[in-house]
Amino acid sequence: MTTLSTDVYKQLAELNITLPPVSVPAAAYVPYVQTGNLIFLSGNIARKDGQAWVGQLGKNITLDEGKAAARVVAIGLVGTLHAAMAAKGKTLNDVTRIVKVMSLVNSTADFTDHHLVTNGASELLGQVFGPVVGAHARSAFGVAQLPMGACVEIEMIVELA
């Protein structure tokens, strides 16, 4: 880490964020795969009190709740990423770029603010990794339904040193 970089753990502490442990996949896959200097993180669904955060934007989840759910998913992904880095003898400060975020918003046919919901995740990543490392490409869109009825699911591609 150069002296000009953001210290990710200091940022997490300032945001009062305690990283959760790696979310155990609900099925026959793994939380992440590294290939070259990229880590592909599996789609994580929003959880609340250890259960799927069930609901649909435009129906029974407000924009603010959706944004909060997206933020929670991003924190979970950072937790998984921390574990992935630790397994290589590295830390979150060795992340060189959040490359790409794909955000799936469980929404009705008349809800069109998927980008604002997803900002809950994007802004968290910017706060934690800083404006350079945290600046990512992104796609966000509405889906008919998500595993276990969750309101948001997000996957991420990350570059490490």
Next chain:
Amino acid sequence: MTTLSTDVYKQLAELNITLPPVSVPAAAYVPYVQTGNLIFLSGNIARKDGQAWVGQLGKNITLDEGKAAARVVAIGLVGTLHAAMAAKGKTLNDVTRIVKVMSLVNSTADFTDHHLVTNGASELLGQVFGPVVGAHARSAFGVAQLPMGACVEIEMIVELA
């Protein structure tokens, strides 16, 4: 291939799987693209008797049928991957990792078992490539509809030696 690795073709034979030929894209794109040591496989829809396997989970396709459809798609992707490797003078035993699976499940608004449907593909990949090479990151979610009305569509990113 090291002696500790899974022999993919032996696994396929034990599972009584005959790989299909490369699925010809229904449109203006190609079945796969290699960049560096990654192969990006196009989304393949489920097919039955040479036609799109039409239907929707939660409506007229059961969970077991959906899982079977996901397995069929995965077999088709392995067939395309075999052809991709052969074009480089390589075999499926030169695949070093199934990196990422994205699974789109055509489902109603009240179906929430996309992860279980997708296990049909993930488990097949684990059986064929073994627990190390076959362990992949994954996202699965419900979509409003798929090309030609298919019940499942899956795309895959693969790493080769």
Next chain:
Amino acid sequence: MTTLSTDVYKQLAELNITLPPVSVPAAAYVPYVQTGNLIFLSGNIARKDGQAWVGQLGKNITLDEGKAAARVVAIGLVGTLHAAMAAKGKTLNDVTRIVKVMSLVNSTADFTDHHLVTNGASELLGQVFGPVVGAHARSAFGVAQLPMGACVEIEMIVELA
């Protein structure tokens, strides 16, 4: 650029296409991220007269309109790609492969021609980059809804020299 390659700017001129400036993200992310020799372009929604091109296939957008919208999105992505290359002192002629396209079609539950809609983008990429560089892997599917009600959203992965 070898003499056998397609000159992208000549192709654009022949197609009477003026590249738009980089589309400013509607939210907390960036238009593209480069990692190694890959550029991940954010999902771009279809726009018309500077506004989101609102509508749904199967409801109030015809197949031809959807194809035209997909073409417009692809032109916008090429505009962003031009800016990305220029920022590195390169041009679109240094693009070595359009690797992967993901196309999200805002569609009703009974619309099944997402692949034909997406051809509006795929054919444009083939015309602009030629049959070798422009040949890409692809996934296309129907989504419940898109940011700002747009009818099509497309993201792209590109390889450069």
